[in-house]
Amino acid sequence: MKLIIQPDDRIEPVLKAIRKARKYIDVLIFRLDRPDIARELQAAVGRGVSVRALTAYTNRGGDKGLRKLEMQLLEGGVTVSRTADDLVRYHGKMMIVDNRVLHVYGFNFTTLDIGKSRSFGIVTKNPRLVREASKLFAADFDRQPYSPAYNRLVVSPENARDRLAQFLRGARREILIYDPGLTDDAMLRILTQKMRAGVDVKILGKVEGKWGLKCWDRYPGKRLHVRAIIRDGRRAFIGSQSLRKLELEKRREVGVIVTDLKVVRKMRAVFEDDWARSQAGKKQAKKAQKEAGKAPKEKARPDKAEKTDKGENSDKKELKELPAAS
Secondary structure, eight states, X not given: OEEEEETTSTTHHHHHHHHHOSSEEEEEESOBOOHHHHHHHHHHHHTTOEEEEEEOSOOTTOSHHHHHHHHHHHHTTOEEEEOOSSSSEEOOOEEEETTTEEEEESSOBSHHHHHXXXXXXXXXXXXXXXXXXXXXXXXXXXXXXXXOOOTTEEEETTTHHHHHHHHHHTOSSEEEEEEEEEOOHHHHHHHHHHXXXXXXXXXXXXXXXXXXXXXXXXXSSSOBOOEEEEETTTEXXXXXXXXXXXXXXXXXXXXXXXXOHHHHHXXXXXXXXXXXXXXXHHHHHHHHHHHHHHSOOOOOOTTTTTOOOOOOOOOOOOOOOSOOOO
16 A cells, blocks of 8 residues: 655656556546646557546536536547435445556545645555445446445445444543644534543644634645544544545545554654644644753652663553554
8 A cells, every 4th residue: 555645746656647547447537637647548548448427417616617518528539427416415436457456545636636735545466355446437427326245445425424433432541633624513523522530632723713723723734635544653544534524424425544564654644744734733843842950850869860661551452443454
């Protein structure tokens, strides 16, 4: 499993994946204003790759841009289907290459999301994730019902609420969240309960004010465009769905539960760096520094000043969870 970090990695991981395709590309498109991506998809068709694009029936910018994109892709030989209008919005961001590599993104194929926003993407060859994502793509492409069969693929509205609630409840020490609009009462209730139980909760984005939570701050960079949760430094979620009722129950959203420890640690490091630059993080650091300065200094006693405790703290065994997979 590999992690894409935006805006650091920019467009190259996406273009490279398209160029590597030999037989098939299936791609979900909610927004696309990058001509280089459209060109690479058309170039893939030119070398014999079967390219299918599933475009959203609408987005906030309206239908005109999407219909223009559809015509452009069709002229380049891409097979295009439009999502149904049964849900408020089809907002997932996903690409499957050669039926064996899955990309799930928090970002759209736009200059703003890729070059100027904090976001993440996941690249995995996990066979079960790839198969499940392919099943979802086929169902939406043909406007057929989808029934989830693998709980690491988090899909709204089918299983997202249950999976993400369960994911939050599993936290024992720490929950770190990127979310531009956290408003769901049930999810906020879980987070409040976790905080009362001693779990350290930090949120970058925005939280509905009525809950009075003090554990959040706005993202300190230019723009935030990802929904991600890091739990206890061992598991993570990356996807397109905020912890909002609309995105959990009324829209097509796609995300992945991450079990790769290297990827999770990278995500945590990025979050901690972003948090340190936020106003809340700076205040927290200043308070910790002040408290450290007030801590009483121990006086060294004769004959015992050189002695130290060689004992090591025993680590508690981690609760067994889903096996790590790429």
